[in-house]
Amino acid sequence: MTQIRKILITGAGSGLGFELASRYLEEGCMVFACVRNEVPRLRQQVKSFPGMLHVIKVDLRCKNGISSLSSIVSRHAEMIDVFISNAGIMHRNESIDELDWKKIHESMTINAIAPMFVVKSLLKSIKNSNSPKIIFISSLSGAIGRISGFSSLYGYKAGKASLNMMARILAQELKPEKIPVFILHPGTMKTKMGPKNAEMTATAASVKIIHLIDKISMKQTGKFLNFDGTELLW
Numbered sequence: 469m470t471q472i473r474k475i476l477i478t479g480a481g482s483g484l485g486f487e488l489a490s491r492y493l494e495e496g497c498m499v500f501a502c503v504r505n506e507v508p509r510l511r512q513q514v515k516s517f518p519g520m521l522h523v524i525k526v527d528l529r530c531k532n533g534i535s536s537l538s539s540i541v542s543r544h545a546e547m548i549d550v551f552i553s554n555a556g557i558m559h560r561n562e563s564i565d566e567l568d569w570k571k572i573h574e575s576m577t578i579n580a581i582a583p584m585f586v587v588k589s590l591l592k593s594i595k596n597s598n599s600p601k602i603i604f605i606s607s608l609s610g611a612i613g614r615i616s617g618f619s620s621l622y623g624y625k626a627g628k629a630s631l632n633m634m635a636r637i638l639a640q641e642l643k644p645e646k647i648p649v650f651i652l653h654p655g656t657m658k659t660k661m662g663p664k665n666a667e668m669t670a671t672a673a674s675v676k677i678i679h680l681i682d683k684i685s686m687k688q689t690g691k692f693l694n695f696d697g698t699e700l701l702w
């Protein structure tokens with residue numbers, strides 16, 4: 469008998485996260501969709517996929533909310549097979565004059581620190597899976613080597629660069645236990661966050677990313693990968 473795969477996605481109320489959740493539900497997976505606020509269209513999905521979608525309200529700025537994730541998940545499932553850290557935040561128009569203490573803290577917390585604490589909270593469930601995968605949705609914006617000329621978005625870019633480093637460390641730590649960790653650039657997408665000239669819709673990106681997640685294995689653990697599977701430079 470094939471087991472139903474269990475997927476947990478943060479930032480699942482909009483953009484890429486919502487599309488990933490929808491694709492996995494269509495594939496017959498059980499999805500834990502973490503959202504900051506109530507999302508009416510997820511309520512609709514709960515009706516369309518009875519028993520398969522669990523919506524968890526958690527603000528990633530809240531340490532206690534993150535640490536309670538494990539007990540919420542374990543009420544419905546013993547394991548998480550795929551964890552996708554997708555939530556992110558971008559404060560625009562940051563120049564050195566505009567640097568704002570609170571906004572930088574928020575960017576670092578949501579883009580880099582919270583994803584690690586979500587893993588910490590879920591690790592037991594992830595280890596219970598026969599074929600676990602940990603995915604961090606990062607960005608090319610976090611690649612320090614790509615910066616040329618003035619490049620703003622201090623909080624977003626530094627947040628993604630820190631995420632990349634922490635994910636890389638995690639990959640090394642979890643290697644002996646054969647838990648692969650991947651850092652993915654999803655492409656530019658037409659979402660709340662994405663640029664006007666984005667290369668694709670979040671729906672198209674979700675299909676490519678799920679295909680990539682299915683394909684990648686321990687051989688690529690700790691790598692920074694583009695949505696098409698090519699390796700990226702840090």
Ligand SMILES: NC(=O)c1ccc[n+]([C@@H]2O[C@H](COP(=O)([O-])OP(=O)(O)OC[C@H]3O[C@@H](n4cnc5c(N)ncnc54)[C@H](OP(=O)(O)O)[C@@H]3O)[C@@H](O)[C@H]2O)c1
Nearest residue numbers: 479482483484504527528554555556607656657659661662
């Ligand atoms: N769009 C692009 O072109 C692009 C390019 C490269 C990388 N990415 C990355 O792709 C991922 C998905 O982004 P997207 O384009 O789909 O943008 P999006 O629609 O803005 O999605 C970001 C998600 O993160 C959630 N989030 C933000 N702050 C949160 C908090 N404090 N607690 C819990 N959730 C929070 C948002 O929830 P709310 O809806 O409640 O705000 C939203 O659902 C992000 O990590 C982003 O950095 C995007």
